[in-house]
Amino acid sequence: MAKRQTGWTESKISRYIKEGRGQGDLSFYKPWLTIQDVPSKGRVHRFIGWKTARQHHLLSDLEFNYHCLCDWAENVIDIREQFPLDRALTLKIAEDLSIKHPIDIKTGTPIVMTTDCFLTMREGDSVVYKARTLKYEKDLNDERVIEKFELERAYWEQQGIDFAIVTEKELPITFISNLKFIRDAYFINDNETLTLLMEEWNRFTGSVITNLQAFDMKYNFEVGTGISLYKHALAKKLLKVNMHEKISLNEDVSNVMVTAVSDSKKRWA
Numbered sequence: 001m002a003k004r005q006t007g008w009t010e011s012k013i014s015r016y017i018k019e020g021r022g023q024g025d026l027s028f029y030k031p032w033l034t035i036q037d038v039p040s041k042g043r044v045h046r047f048i049g050w051k052t053a054r055q056h057h058l059l060s061d062l063e064f065n066y067h068c069l070c071d072w073a074e075n076v077i078d079i080r081e082q083f084p085l086d087r088a089l090t091l092k093i094a095e096d097l098s099i100k101h102p103i104d105i106k107t108g109t110p111i112v113m114t115t116d117c118f119l120t121m122r123e124g125d126s127v128v129y130k131a132r133t134l135k136y137e138k139d140l141n142d143e144r145v146i147e148k149f150e151l152e153r154a155y156w157e158q159q160g161i162d163f164a165i166v167t168e169k170e171l172p173i174t175f176i177s178n179l180k181f182i183r184d185a186y187f188i189n190d191n192e193t194l195t196l197l198m199e200e201w202n203r204f205t206g207s208v209i210t211n212l213q214a215f216d217m218k219y220n221f222e223v224g225t226g227i228s229l230y231k232h233a234l235a236k237k238l239l240k241v242n243m244h245e246k247i248s249l250n251e252d253v254s255n256v257m258v259t260a261v262s263d264s265k266k267r268w269a
Helices: 010-018 061-072 087-097 137-141 143-159 173-183 191-201 208-218 225-235
Strands: 045-048 055-058 076-084 114-123 126-134 162-166
Touching: 045 061, 055 061, 055 076, 061 076, 061 114, 061 126, 061 173, 087 143, 126 143, 137 143, 143 162, 173 225, 191 208, 191 225, 208 225
Parallel strands: 126 162
Antiparallel strands: 045 055, 076 114, 114 126
16 A cells, blocks of 8 residues: 655644544544554554554554553553654743754654553553653664654653653563464454363363364364464463463473463563
8 A cells, every 4th residue: 555645734734633643542543643654664564453453553563562562461451552742742842952843854844743652551440651662772872863752751751651662672572472473363253163172172182283183173173273263262361371482382281271360460561
């Protein structure tokens, strides 16, 4: 799909606001920017989120990796990407800090700044918000990048919202790889066959893959059905493995725990 014109004008900003960009929550949220709106130097990702059941627009692998962790974390309620900052406030902050506010070079229009990831989270009995910007460590040596981060930090400080920069160094590679392995199976909608697999599970012995293949043959299912349902059960936390070690279909079933409630409380934010 062709990307849209990326230049900013006041009329374009007004149109985005009228379209509801940067507004709503969960499945009703519309990101300020989509992958069609901006030129990306790396890979982009568009997919349905586990928590929101809506299409997300992520502009880098780093954003995608972090999103996978937030989708998994039980203390995260909502994930809003490309979240717009109030331009009047960022302009005022830029003036106060004597930092040049981002503008469109061609039109001279001050740009609406965005935060990569705006989280709604549960902390005890409270609901809190956290703002997270994702950046590769190598880019943190750029003076202009740091200036923009300072504007962003000051903005969220004024809002009383916790802000932090997350780099690839802070993300667990194996954990993320496992989440990608099971991610697409999350939305499988076959409760009857899933129930059948869970009933059979306690009778399995030996390797996971051997049992899943036998499961397909026993019930005359299409080859791979058992594997897909196994991934789905992991994604839904009905089955649990050590996510800090690479998921292996050769794992012995005795090392896979059956659980209706996950005890995974890792706070990735």
